[in-house]
Amino acid sequence: MFVVVSVRASQEHFHGYLSRFLTEADVGLYVGNLSKVVVERLWERISSVPTSGAVTMIFSDPSREQGFNVVSVGDSARTAVDIDGVTVIAGLPGRATQKLYNSR
Incomplete structure (x- = not known):
């Protein structure tokens, strides 16, 4: 199964761990083709760090329905929400207002 992992603000050893299984296409962006068991165990490890x-x-x-799934952990401005089997990415309330005031 094809896998994409996006990492933001993590420790260097974590990047090294992901590089064992996936190819770093860009800074913090990892891609690869793994078995289902490896993906499940990789996510267990990622979510426990x-x-x-x-x-x-x-x-x-x-x-x-869409042929893919999205899971995330940590401090993110967006979250994946399942609505009747379709994954929708939702922004956190007030985030746009916060960005507007911080840019002034």
Whole structure:
């Protein structure tokens, strides 16, 4: 199954761990083709590591309507919400207002 992992603000050893399984296409962006068991165990490890940033994993999932699934952990401005089998990315309330005031 195809996997994409986006990592933001994490420790260096965590990047090294992901590089064992995936190819770093850009800074903090990892891609690869892994078995279902490896993806599940990789996500268990990712979600158990404390991070001040955020990690998002997108992987192929033929059981879902869109053919993929999105899971994330950490401090992110967006969250994946499942609505009747369709994944929708939702922004956190007030985030746009906060960005507007911070840019002034």
